Amino acid sequence: MNIDEIIKEIKRGIAEIIDEERLVSLVKNYYEKGENFFVKAGFDPTAADLHLGHTVVLSKMALLQKHGAIVQFLIGDFTAQIGDPTGKSVTRKKLDKEEVLKNAKTYEEQVFKILDPSKTQIHFNSKWLNELGASGIVELTSTFSVARMLERDDFTKRFKEQSPISICEFLYPLLQGYDSVALKSDIEMGGTDQKFNLLMGRQLQRIYNCQKEQVVMMMPLLEGLDGVNKMSKSLGNYIGVTEDAKDMYAKVLSISDELMFRYYELLSEKSSSEILQMKDDIKNGSLHPKKAKENLALEITTRFHSNECALKAKEEFDKVHSAKELPSDMPSFTLEGSIWLAKAIVECKMEISTSAARRLINSNAVSINGKKVQDEQFQLENGEYILQVGKRKFAKLKVI
């Protein structure tokens, strides 16, 4: 690959980049002189529980590591150690050192499934922020005006709505920006919602006389499984990095074709040309979209578990879902278990009596999860099932 191709690959899926010229020269410099460059991204130590949305940035950093980047994985433990002396806020709970270190450990386990540990530094910003001392902090606050801080979208909104903004919230962007000064970062990455804070790093590097201002690379916010809202834990539309292989695989398979392409762009290690080829193959009919989705699910599941686990997840999934194409409009039922299969068939409105149901079971016309059942005494325990009676009657059943 030449530099142009590398840059194109790096830029894939990026929402916005500030100072692309410098990005190019950093990569060039690596290939010409072997000099590394430093890419910072900050993470919140209060919730070390990542989902795929977080891995958009991590995946891009993993790519950058292949082209000269040393990742500065920054754990913002400084503010996490600050309590709320007013006691007014219930959301801000003071973390002690032990908890921070525990969460950092959890982070490591998760991110090193994406990042190359040999090219990753873990930093805690309490180190230099505590050193800055009281006067250093006040000095830092003299670099920025109240009005400019209020230009940040969420501050503007809250200020207009008269919902209170604590003065310490004005400090956090400055502290984050100062991290780039302390680390002399060449690049900082973050989501598009972080633009204000990311630019703060540039400004402070200028004020504190760093040699050069950091490149800012903003990744789009990943859509959740619904394809509409941003992936988030509170919306429930997420795939957790620590979810088991079976769930992870199934969740990826549940997304729309359109979202699949988005995930390929932002999460897959496949090159842009491979993805283009895949799109062509789908268009000309030589590749079924479902097959492409399976490949994506396998890639992602492999990343966080193993190839073996991923294949096993696929096998299990297929056993349940893939034997036949299922209708998309199956009625759903929830029953208390354990429950006699014949009774369940009646409750699910597939037959009018248990005796009729028993006859069908005996005549080999009933299957559960695509598998025939011939035992007329069969009991359904807790779990989720697809019941099929005859060729056309389907029902989703949840036994609780």
Next chain:
Amino acid sequence: MNIDEIIKEIKRGIAEIIDEERLVSLVKNYYEKGENFFVKAGFDPTAADLHLGHTVVLSKMALLQKHGAIVQFLIGDFTAQIGDPTGKSVTRKKLDKEEVLKNAKTYEEQVFKILDPSKTQIHFNSKWLNELGASGIVELTSTFSVARMLERDDFTKRFKEQSPISICEFLYPLLQGYDSVALKSDIEMGGTDQKFNLLMGRQLQRIYNCQKEQVVMMMPLLEGLDGVNKMSKSLGNYIGVTEDAKDMYAKVLSISDELMFRYYELLSEKSSSEILQMKDDIKNGSLHPKKAKENLALEITTRFHSNECALKAKEEFDKVHSAKELPSDMPSFTLEGSIWLAKAIVECKMEISTSAARRLINSNAVSINGKKVQDEQFQLENGEYILQVGKRKFAKLKVI
């Protein structure tokens, strides 16, 4: 004096007092149990050059010292040690420790002419603010919202006018308030323009669980010599604490009768009943207002110099001004010296030739500062003079 009378004397001239009840109980407690209470006032170490305006607070604290107060004279050296990393502000110059200590020394020399040194503590807030550390400062900023801070009059005004407010300016009221936490002050004094900051002390004492919130005593801003604007160096309408006795005496004598009563109220050690008596005496004609003004000038000059210096200043003043009433519209001249008196008379347009001037000197018709001069070779050295030729010709002359 009983407690009521003491409180009345303490309240004399005060613009506003918050929690008078506690003030009363502090004074009572002193007289009943001999327990002292602590009165804080903050001073800026960047300009240790006091004028009478500053002494309004000091004089009240001196009075409080007679009734149980230990004064906490607070030098705000913490912020003075903070530079301006943007380099944008030319007004903010970073003070080093040596300069702060030098200015503190200068303060002591000035304030101990009013305060009782045995009942005064000198504090530097860098001590506890540095100890607070970076996280303590951030924690402090979490106690207050942006909107509430913008309620401070000058912030409101500047925000509306879109003139920039640095975020560190939001920190200063919090730091000042925290000083009251660290010192466990019982009372804080300041000018009415400091109300917002003084109340901050109460709020932070509550948040940081001090036993009680400080009483806030606000003194009015002293009018300058013009009787209209607040006394300030930049307006030139001030009497500096370190000015020499002669100037100090003369400046007090230059004020209006109305302003004289104001100065009596806010600066004099005379009791309220003595002042009332004086007013009555002036009203019924038994005391000339000028005599009352002389007494005030003597009291103030004695305070900052000595009784001897004050009397000498009065004598000199009387020599120049009091022999006759001088016209108020004398022309003024500035000449380079030393200069021959006869030539000066010509330059000041009081005669048309030096020979005519010489004749007048010889005929005993010329006086300088109210004193006849008969030496026709007399030379005027550097200084300020009132020249008089004959009965009616006057000129102010400055020889430089």
